[in-house]
Structures are given as structure tokens and as C-alpha cells.
Amino acid sequence: MREKFLSLSTVGVPLDRTNVDTDAIIPARYLKTIKRTGLGEGLFFAWRYDMDGKERPDFPLNRPEYRGGEVLVAGENFGCGSSREHAVWALMDFGFRAVIAPSFSDIFHNNCLKNGMLPVTLPAADVRSMIDALLAAPGGKVQVDLEGQTVTGPNGEIHAFGVASFAKTCLLEGLDEIALTLTSAAEIDRYERERKKATPWLFLDLAG
Amino acid sequence: MPTLFEKIRDRHVVTRRGDDVLLYIDRQLIHEVTSPQAFAGLEAAGRSVRRPGAMLAVLDHNVPTTPDRSVRIEDRGSRDQIQALRENALGAGIVLFDIDDPRQGIVHIIGPESGLVQPGITVVCGDSHTGTLGAFGAIAFGIGTSEVEHVLATQVLWQKIPLQMRVVVTGTLRPFVTPKDVILAVIAEIGAAGGTGYALEFSGETVRRMSMEGRMTVCNMTIEAGARFGLIAPDAVTFAYLKGRPLAPPPSLWDAAVADWKTLPSDPDASWDREVALDASNLEPHVTWGTSPQDALPVGGVVPDPEKQEDPGERARMRRALEYMALSPGTRMIDIPVDKVFIGSCTNSRIEDLRAAAAVAKGRKVHANVTALVVPGSGLVKRQAEEEGLDRVFLDAGFQWRLPGCSMCLGMNPDKLKPGERCASTSNRNFEGRQGPGGRTHLMSPAMAAAAAVSGRIADVREVAR
Numbered sequence: 001m002r003e004k005f006l007s008l009s010t011v012g013v014p015l016d017r018t019n020v021d022t023d024a025i026i027p028a029r030y031l032k033t034i035k036r037t038g039l040g041e042g043l044f045f046a047w048r049y050d051m052d053g054k055e056r057p058d059f060p061l062n063r064p065e066y067r068g069g070e071v072l073v074a075g076e077n078f079g080c081g082s083s084r085e086h087a088v089w090a091l092m093d094f095g096f097r098a099v100i101a102p103s104f105s106d107i108f109h110n111n112c113l114k115n116g117m118l119p120v121t122l123p124a125a126d127v128r129s130m131i132d133a134l135l136a137a138p139g140g141k142v143q144v145d146l147e148g149q150t151v152t153g154p155n156g157e158i159h160a161f162g163v164a165s166f167a168k169t170c171l172l173e174g175l176d177e178i179a180l181t182l183t184s185a186a187e188i189d190r191y192e193r194e195r196k197k198a199t200p201w202l203f204l205d206l207a208g
Numbered sequence: 209m210p211t212l213f214e215k216i217r218d219r220h221v222v223t224r225r226g227d228d229v230l231l232y233i234d235r236q237l238i239h240e241v242t243s244p245q246a247f248a249g250l251e252a253a254g255r256s257v258r259r260p261g262a263m264l265a266v267l268d269h270n271v272p273t274t275p276d277r278s279v280r281i282e283d284r285g286s287r288d289q290i291q292a293l294r295e296n297a298l299g300a301g302i303v304l305f306d307i308d309d310p311r312q313g314i315v316h317i318i319g320p321e322s323g324l325v326q327p328g329i330t331v332v333c334g335d336s337h338t339g340t341l342g343a344f345g346a347i348a349f350g351i352g353t354s355e356v357e358h359v360l361a362t363q364v365l366w367q368k369i370p371l372q373m374r375v376v377v378t379g380t381l382r383p384f385v386t387p388k389d390v391i392l393a394v395i396a397e398i399g400a401a402g403g404t405g406y407a408l409e410f411s412g413e414t415v416r417r418m419s420m421e422g423r424m425t426v427c428n429m430t431i432e433a434g435a436r437f438g439l440i441a442p443d444a445v446t447f448a449y450l451k452g453r454p455l456a457p458p459p460s461l462w463d464a465a466v467a468d469w470k471t472l473p474s475d476p477d478a479s480w481d482r483e484v485a486l487d488a489s490n491l492e493p494h495v496t497w498g499t500s501p502q503d504a505l506p507v508g509g510v511v512p513d514p515e516k517q518e519d520p521g522e523r524a525r526m527r528r529a530l531e532y533m534a535l536s537p538g539t540r541m542i543d544i545p546v547d548k549v550f551i552g553s554c555t556n557s558r559i560e561d562l563r564a565a566a567a568v569a570k571g572r573k574v575h576a577n578v579t580a581l582v583v584p585g586s587g588l589v590k591r592q593a594e595e596e597g598l599d600r601v602f603l604d605a606g607f608q609w610r611l612p613g614c615s616m617c618l619g620m621n622p623d624k625l626k627p628g629e630r631c632a633s634t635s636n637r638n639f640e641g642r643q644g645p646g647g648r649t650h651l652m653s654p655a656m657a658a659a660a661a662v663s664g665r666i667a668d669v670r671e672v673a674r
Contacts, residue, residue: 018525019400019500023639028620032270032285034244034292046641051627075521077401080434081637082618083336084242085352106370106404106436107336107350114354128521164368166225177354178255181362184223184230188364191222191232198219199328201457201465202234205261206324207303 003116004174005146008097011069012142012154013060014134018075022087022108025079031086039086040093061094065138070097073130073142077101078119079108088115098144100151102127113167116174118144120151120161130154146171209475211372212441213407216347216472220330222364231347231367234329236359238265238302239315240293241620242334246357247296258363260301264324265293267307268314272622273583273610278308286621300360313586313612316340316554320424321588323453327442327469332359336431337554337636343423344450345442345472347407350431370437371481373406374474377414379489384669386564387422388556388634388653390414391429392494392504394486400502403435406482409474410440414488420449421558428555429636432501441473495541495666496638496651498529503638505541507656507668513537532640533648534628541666544650548631549580549661550643551607551654553617556634557585561654562593565634566601568658568673574606575664581608581623583615607661619644632660 030042047059055062072091078101079087088111091099097117102124104112112119122130133154134140140154146168151159163171170177196203210218222230243265250256257263270286271277281287290307297304305312311322316337319325327345332338334356341348355365375394395402408430415423423440430438447466450456457465492506505512514526514537530537535544551557551565562584574580582602584590590612593599599609616623617635625631625647634657635642638649650666659669 016524017528018521021637021639023618023637023642027641027645028269028618031241031620032283032289034248034288036245046645051646077404077434080400081336081431081639083334083350083352085245085334085354088352103401103404105401105434107352111352111354114352164226164228166228166366176253177366178253178358178361181230181358181364181366184364185362187223187230188232188362192363195219195232199465199468201461202326202329204455204458206235206264206322206455207261207301 005097005116005118005171007146008070008144009141010071011066012071012073012130012134012140013066013069014131015060015072015074016131016135019077019080020074021081022079022084023081025087026084026090031084036089037093039090043090043094063138068095070095071100071142071144072096073100073127073134075101076103076124078104080105083107085111088112088117092117100127100130113171114177116171118146118171120144122151122159122161126159209477211474211478212345212409212439212472213347213372213437216328216330217369219328225366228366228368230364231330232364233332233359234262235324235331236263237315237319237331237333238263238356239269239335240267240289241269242353243296243356244289244292245353246360247292249357250360255361257300257302257360262363263302264319264322265297265302266305266312266315266318267293269614269618270621271307271613273613273615275611277611310587310591313589314554314557314614316428317557317585317589320344321453321586323450323456326450326456327446328472332365337428339430339436339438340424340428340554342437342439343420343427344446345439345469347437349436370407371405373403373408373482373484374480375408375410375484375486376412377410377486377488378412379414379487381414381488381491384655384673385491385493386653386655387418387425389491389494390486390488391426392496392651393491394484395429395433395501396504397486398433398484400432400500401434403430403433406435407437407439408433408435410438415440416443419560420445421560424558425555429501432636442469493653493656493669495656497533497535497541498526499532499638499640500529501636501638501651503529504651507541507666509541511535511537511539511541542668543665545630545665546578546632546650546660547629548625549578549657550616550631550633550635551581551657552583552585552615553635554585555636556654557583557589559589559592561634562589562598565654565658566598568655568669569605569607569662570601572605572662574661577664578661580606580661581610581616583610584612586612605662616643618642619647632657632666
């Protein structure tokens with residue numbers, strides 16, 4: 001079951017990097033779990049810790065001013081690479097509820113929505129100035145209002161953002177998408193009957 | 209008039225909701241890392257697998273590539289995931305290619321081998337490199353675990369319609385220039401996010417002349433350009449590859465299937481949201497210097513200088529990449545020494561890849577400073593390679609000859625780089641830490657990787673093989 005997305009007013013955590021890939025968000029060795037929880041431990045592991053396992057003091061997630069922040073603000077193409085949903089689970093387990101970036105990879109964007117995490121796409125210049133403001137004055141607040149589809153930056157500037165209406169409803173209400181899809185079961189049955197006639201070779205059982 | 213993608217989409221629409229379509233999924237491939245939570249979710253909700261006969265499961269990401277894996281797998285998390293998939297597949301009635309099954313291998317290799325990937329189908333897998341399978345003229349895409357669960361339960365997925373991009377590749381590839389070099393050049397051209405929101409169809413005479421294996425290499429890395437989908441129109445090459453495979457249409461349905469498949473290619477007047485042209489006639493073997501697949505250049509090139517980059521964001525990214533890779537601007541790529549060589553992965557572990565590497569390795573020796581692995585993509589590839597004597601070529605040259613799996617592509621099984629080690633790799637991602645924490649990756653083709661292995665540094669295979 002997904003979590004409902006509520007509006008946020010929280011410390012913004014700047015991650016001034018582009019092309020943040022999901023291997024960086026959660027290295028593969030942390031994927032060896034059969035659960036969705038506990039992945040925050042491995043979040044940005046190589047950037048949070050040095051080779052001896054000591055915290056890197058200058059990495060934003062380690063700086064006291066940013067601790068507890070629930071909104072990550074990052075550069076373009078966030079979440080590229082592997083489809084691992086563990087990246088979203090790790091961000092959420094660590095405490096993040098939204099990511100703001102100029103662009104997201106398609107799969108990561110999808111994975112966010114399935115878990116009640118909000119990916120907010122804003123123009124690159126707006127994200128740039130938000131990151132600069134959060135770096136210049138650490139601890140600055142960011143507000144995210146999903147209902148009204150606005151983000152308020154640390155200097156009080158308001159940005160509107162777009163979100164697909166169905167995704168918005170699912171986020172706000174924490175809907176179970178599989179249950180919703182199963183309301184179309186009759187249509188799925190009908191599709192299968194028709195396709196079986198047109199392309200019977202696609203309905204041979206792979207188990208033989 | 210519709211594109212290949214649009215034709216396949218149209219025949220899979222179950223219903224619509226605004227701009228989204230409910231897309232019927234013909235087949236799902238499953239592996240041990242991205243599926244346990246999906247099966248657990250099903251169980252928690254009291255749901256069952258709707259069409260177990262449309263699924264195929266395999267163990268690949270976690271499994272060691274050494275013979276002792278049949279006896280015991282040391283890592284507990286890996287053992288748990290492997291055991292979970294065995295139980296989940298058995299419980300649901302899904303076929304599993306287990307560790308000792310001769311058909312076991314990398315999920316994107318075994319699907320095509322079995323014949324279950326066919327033109328005109330929709331196929332998904334909880335793995336971003338599923339786009340590989342679009343080489344058959346299919347809508348094939350990677351999904352997250354929640355969507356794996358959704359497909360298990362419903363056999364459908366809600367999808368937005370991607371934009372349509374056509375990449376036209378023309379010209380005859382020169383000797384030792386391969387499909388891997390073509391796709392690295394395309395990614396360098398459009399960038400790691402250039403394909404975001406798009407389905408990419410590859411066409412043009414160069415693509416038409418590629419084998420199915422080469423086409424799979426091209427489609428495999430579309431995700432590295434940001435695109436979830438890579439497609440190539442089916443043709444006689446596709447049909448010949450499929451004919452007679454265990455899960456291909458049986459003889460009684462074969463002619464009907466082929467007649468159907470011939471209707472799929474994009475119409476000549478199809479409209480494209482973006483078109484990219486690549487003249488490959490002068491293309492050179494490519495290698496990457498940085499930590500994004502877009503950081504590819506001809507092997508004769510030098511490490512680029514971030515200070516010459518005008519965009520400040522890109523300048524900062526390049527500086528970081530060079531620091532991570534421990535490289536200085538102006539260094540010739542062929543002067544970069546390597547510690548490890550990895551020939552394998554869903555990008556380049558098929559029989560043609562192994563033949564190309566073996567042709568370079570034959571009669572030469574792996575450099576004293578290098579450890580080199582060859583990891584066939586599946587048990588069937590391994591068997592064929594052994595029948596052709598390729599294993600002997602590699603072993604005689606000092607390469608290790610391993611069992612099938614994802615191996616050193618992704619640092620989640622015992623095959624990993626150590627911190628600071630530098631690898632010439634035929635895989636698909638050179639991200640920081642991808643092949644192991646602190647590891648440094650240079651992507652290239654199998655022949656180029658073999659040339660690096662015998663040279664102890666990145667090398668131009670055309671010089672080595674001369």
C-alpha cells in the first residue's frame with residue numbers, strides 16, 4: 001500500500017549534481033533484500049561515507065543544517081540508470097517525501113508515484129536559484145503543496161508545477177492502483193479472448 | 209501514419225483514461241532482485257498471478273560465476289533472494305531457469321534465446337535494460353517492482369504514450385567497428401537524457417545489415433540515452449533468428465505469425481517528434497572517459513578539458529568525473545592503463561561478442577598487470593562457445609572463463625572491482641561505483657576490451673590486431 005502524500009513544509013536539501021543515477025542513490029549491494037524497508041542505510045552511500053566508513057562532513061545529507069529535510073533539490077536527469085525501485089524506497093526510508101529537479105528519468109519518476117513520493121519538475125533556472133539559496137543559507141525551508149500544485153522556495157518565491165491528474169489523485173488519497181486496475185477485469189478478459197483469436201501464438205503457455 | 213511503436217501500442221490497448229492507455233503485457237521476465245517485494249505484495253493483498261504461463265523467471269544478478277555456486281552461495285542476502293524466487297516461481301507455477309539449468313543466464317539474453325521475444329509483442333521486466341528486446345520490433349521496457357507486481361496481478365500496465373524519435377544510421381562500418389560503437393556514438397550525440405520521454409527506433413542501412421545480436425546491443429543501451437524503449441523493425445533477419453526456437457510460434461502458426469509481423473514496420477510517411485542521423489562510415493571504435501555513458505569518444509582521442517566547457521553545470525560534472533576517474537585533461541585514451549577487463553553483460557555476452565573478443569585474444573597473452581574475465585551471457589552461449597573452441601582460446605591467453613550471470617556489470621555478486629581499480633568493460637554503465645565501490649569503468653566493445661586485456665592499457669584494436 002502506498003503512503004498518502006501530504007503537503008510539506010520542510011528544510012530543503014540541495015544536491016548540486018546532474019545525472020544522479022540510481023546506483024549512486026542506492027548501490028547494488030544494498031539491493032539484496034526481500035523487504036522495502038531499511039534501505040535508508042545505503043542511501044547515497046559512497047557520497048555520504050568515505051572508504052573508511054567515516055561520514056564526509058561536507059556532503060549535504062551529513063550537515064546538521066540539512067538534517068531532517070524532507071525535500072531534495074537536485075540537477076537534471078535525476079534518477080537515471082537502473083530501474084531499481086529501491087532508490088525510491090531508500091530516499092523515503094531516509095525521510096525524503098519529494099524531489100525537485102529540472103528533469104527525471106522516466107522509470108524513476110514512475111517509481112516515485114507508485115510509492116507516494118512526489119517528483120516535482122521545475123524549470124532549470126528556478127531549480128538553480130533554489131539550490132543556490134539553500135547552499136547560501138543552509139536550513140532554508142521549502143513548502144510543497146500538491147493540492148495547489150505549488151512549491152514555495154526558501155526566499156518565498158512561488159513556483160507552479162504540473163502533475164498528471166490521476167497521479168495526483170492517487171498521491172493525495174494513497175490509492176491501491178492494482179485494485180483500481182482490477183475494476184477493468186472484464187475488459188482485460190475481453191481483450192484476451194480477442195487477441196487469442198488474432199495471435200494465438202502469443203497465448204501458448206511458456207511452461208509448455 | 210503510424211510508427212512501429214504506435215502499431216504495436218494500438219493492438220495492445222485494453223482501455224483508456226485521459227492520455228494514458230491500459231496496455232496489455234504479453235510477456236514478463238522476472239529475476240531475483242526486483243521481484244521478491246512484488247510477490248510479497250501480492251501475497252499480502254491476497255492476490256494471485258493472473259497468467260503464470262506468460263512469465264519466465266531466471267537467476268542472474270546475484271549469482272556467482274564460479275563453479276562453487278552450485279554447492280553454496282556465501283552471501284546471505286543473495287541466498288535469500290534466490291530462495292525467494294524459487295519459492296515464488298514454484299508457488300505461482302512460473303517456469304524458472306535455476307542455477308544449474310543449461311538455459312540459465314542473463315535475463316535479456318535468455319528471453320530472446322528461448323524465442324519468447326517476438327515482433328509485435330509487449331514485454332516487460334523489472335530491469336532497465338529490457339529495451340534490449342525491442343530489437344525484435346517489440347515494445348519492451350524496464351519497470352519498477354510495483355509495476356512488476358501490477359503485471360503479475362493484472363497482465364496490464366497504465367502507460368503514457370512516449371514521443372517518437374527515429375535514429376537513422378547509414379554507411380558501412382569499418383573493420384573492428386561494431387554495434388557497440390554505434391550506440392556509444394549515438395549516446396554521445398544526444399546525451400544521457402536526450403531520449404527521456406521518447407521511444408527510439410533505429411533504422412537505416414547500417415542497422416538493417418546488423419545481426420540480431422548486434423541489434424540487441426544497440427537497443428540494450430537506449431536507456432543510457434534516457435529512453436525506456438529502443439526498437440528496430442522486424443525483417444528477414446529477425447524471422448530467421450526466431451524460426452525453430454522453443455517458444456517461437458510452432459510450424460502450424462509460423463506463416464500466420466510472419467505475415468502479421470510483416471505489417472509492423474513504421475509507415476514510410478510516419479511522423480517523428482525528433483529525428484537524428486548518424487553517418488557511421490567513418491565511425492571509430494569508441495571508449496568512455498567519464499562517469500556517464502555520454503562521455504564516449506573515439507579511441508584515438510584525449511581526455512577532454514572541463515575548463516573548455518561553457519555550461520557551468522556540465523563543467524562541474526566533468527570536473528567531478530575526472531576526479532573520480534583519476535584522469536587529467538589531454539591524456540591520450542590509449543595511454544590509460546587498466547587493471548581488469550570484463551567481457552560480458554546483457555550488452556555484449558552473446559556468441560558473436562565472444563567470437564570477436566576471441567579473434568583478438570587468439571595467440572596473444574593477457575598482460576601481466578591485468579585480470580581478465582569472460583562471462584558468457586547464458587549456458588547456451590557458453591556451450592556453443594565451447595563447441596567452437598573459444599573457451600580454449602581465452603584460457604590459453606590467460607582469460608578466466610566463467611559461468612553465466614550479470615557478473616561484473618553491477619557490483620552485486622562476488623565479481624567486483626576493488627576501490628581504485630580501472631576496468632575495460634563491455635557492459636553498459638560507467639557510473640561511479642557501478643562495478644564496485646571506488647571502481648573506474650571504461651566502456652567499449654568486446655574486441656576493444658580484448659585488445660585492452662593483451663595491451664595492459666586501453667588500446668586501438670585495429671593496431672593490436674594488425
